Amino acid sequence: MLEYSVAALLPLCLQLLFNRVLFTKYLPLGITIVIMIFAFDGWNQPLPLQIVAVISTIVGFFLGLKIYNKQKRKVK
Numbered sequence: 031m032l033e034y035s036v037a038a039l040l041p042l043c044l045q046l047l048f049n050r051v052l053f054t055k056y057l058p059l060g061i062t063i064v065i066m067i068f069a070f071d072g073w074n075q076p077l078p079l080q081i082v083a084v085i086s087t088i089v090g091f092f093l094g095l096k097i098y099n100k101q102k103r104k105v106k
Contacts, residue, residue: 041062042086042090045093050097058091
């Protein structure tokens with residue numbers, strides 16, 4: 031059960047952190063995917079765990095876009 035909690039929260043948190051720090055749209059997505067695949071051995075995890083991580087990454091991406099758009103308005 032701990033694996034599913036980490037798979038649900040870690041990509042979301044990474045997306046939001048990198049989006050807040052890097053001020054870009056797609057780079058945080060790429061960094062998060064690379065971390066999840068190579069650091070956490072994503073290809074060899076069970077399929078349900080991979081699905082949870084993908085859903086969490088997608089949710090994090092859309093929340094990150096909201097942050098990006100807010101920061102974009104502040105700069106102008």
